């Protein structure tokens with residue numbers, strides 16, 4: 001008998017077939033299988049309730065006829081019960097748990113099992129996407145770490161993922177940047193800390209325009225020259241972008257964040273004409289006070305609040321480039337889905353962008369990809385307000401990451417002073433950066449969250465240090481007894497889980513499939529975090545209750561198998577979230 005990775009999918013198929021067999025009207029019946037309350041089963045089908053209610057049937061009777069029609073192999077694999085007014089609960093038999101654990105025993109096996117979830121789907125994921133010449137600060141971290149995690153998870157689940165860093169490398173800020181670069185820059189400072197210096201130059205130029213109308217004119221003239229393609233200004237623009245992008249790369253490396261493309265806003269400069277032309281010709285866009293705008297009459301707000309797609313001075317804006325970007329991603333990348341990450345304040349923009357794109361593509365008979373604006377809340381300081389330094393500036397990401405490593409090093413020095421210094425530093429980097437990352441990922445991205453060092457670096461609770469430490473402890477058992485982690489318990493006659501804690505742990509491990517499915521459907525990494533935290537809890541309950549290295553070879557083998565699989569799933573899960581895992585801590 002063949003056990004598949006996502007058992008819920010098999011059950012859905014079985015329930016669909018049984019519903020037909022039992023004479024249920026397919027159109028009115030949802031065969032959906034959910035994760036059940038562990039007290040009642042592993043999976044649950046609730047479709048009978050709505051079905052029976054709508055038809056004034058007795059739900060229990062419908063449930064009974066459905067269960068009677070289930071294929072024999074499902075009955076052989078699960079204990080099935082009907083609860084309350086017609087919930088059907090499936091509890092996997094211990095032998096099935098053992099089969100799953102045996103079959104999905106390597107990262108490759110897990111990946112090939114998971115690959116059916118998003119197989120053949122092409123995702124373009126636009127994340128990080130900072131603006132040129134601006135420091136990366138703590139507010140940028142969410143888009144980066146959530147984006148990276150989403151990319152890794154989708155790829156693991158079989159999707160083709162195209163990662164695009166849509167840098168804000170064009171726009172009116174370049175008037176000030178170029179003028180400032182020409183007149184105010186300090187070359188030594190630019191080498192030492194490029195973003196710092198570019199930001200200073202920008203601010204100084206901005207201040208100068210306020211004090212001196214002649215500077216304001218000069219700044220405007222620089223922008224006009226750039227937009228007209230003046231070679232000197234184009235060169236400077238390129239230089240500024242290169243300097244800026246080099247500084248971004250440093251942080252990306254530190255956070256292990258990768259892109260396949262960096263198609264910034266400027267890439268779309270000569271792809272805007274078709275946007276204006278088509279939207280005007282189709283009657284979607286209209287002139288309003290000199291600007292080109294799109295209204296959405298069916299929408300309560302956007303029927304009066306315009307989507308400005310070209311400014312009244314004829315210049316392009318954020319909306320113009322994003323429309324061109326949608327087209328490029330649909331046509332050039334053949335995207336099935338486009339995912340853009342920004343904070344929630346841009347929700348209106350993306351709602352208008354998507355409404356406009358749907359109409360535009362429908363009227364030009366283009367294939368419409370799915371679209372998802374993955375938005376997120378803010379990071380707050382312990383006072384509940386937007387997190388700032390004492391002087392009131394946003395906290396630089398570079399400084400935040402350095403502090404994370406420093407604090408983690410103090411922790412490691414205290415816990416494991418016997419390890420060589422180089423290793424302690426390495427552990428500190430993994431723990432510190434991992435803690436910042438995990439703190440972010442473990443929160444529902446829609447909410448704001450409070451950033452507190454003590455909490456995120458704690459060895460207790462749903463934190464990176466707790467999970468990394470749980471892994472290190474399992475490794476140490478194997479090390480101490482000279483047992484190979486990868487092959488532990490295999491081919492040694494492991495029997496099916498039996499004790500309550502063995503069973504609970506085994507069920508949790510099998511639940512990895514559902515956790516991945518939920519996380520990638522909703523593009524919310526916190527579901528995977530919660531799952532990993534619960535898995536670590538189930539392991540610890542098992543470890544406290546059941547001695548692993550017992551005499552009986554079959555019991556010993558199955559317990560070693562559970563340890564080894566716990567390690568595998570924790571390792572795979574944390575890597576998908578972007579964390580570096582450790583053997584010792």
Ligand code: ARG
Nearest residue numbers: 126129130131166168340342
């Ligand atoms: N550069 C923008 C910002 O910093 C984010 C860009 C997101 N991507 C997009 N296609 N609009 O807010």
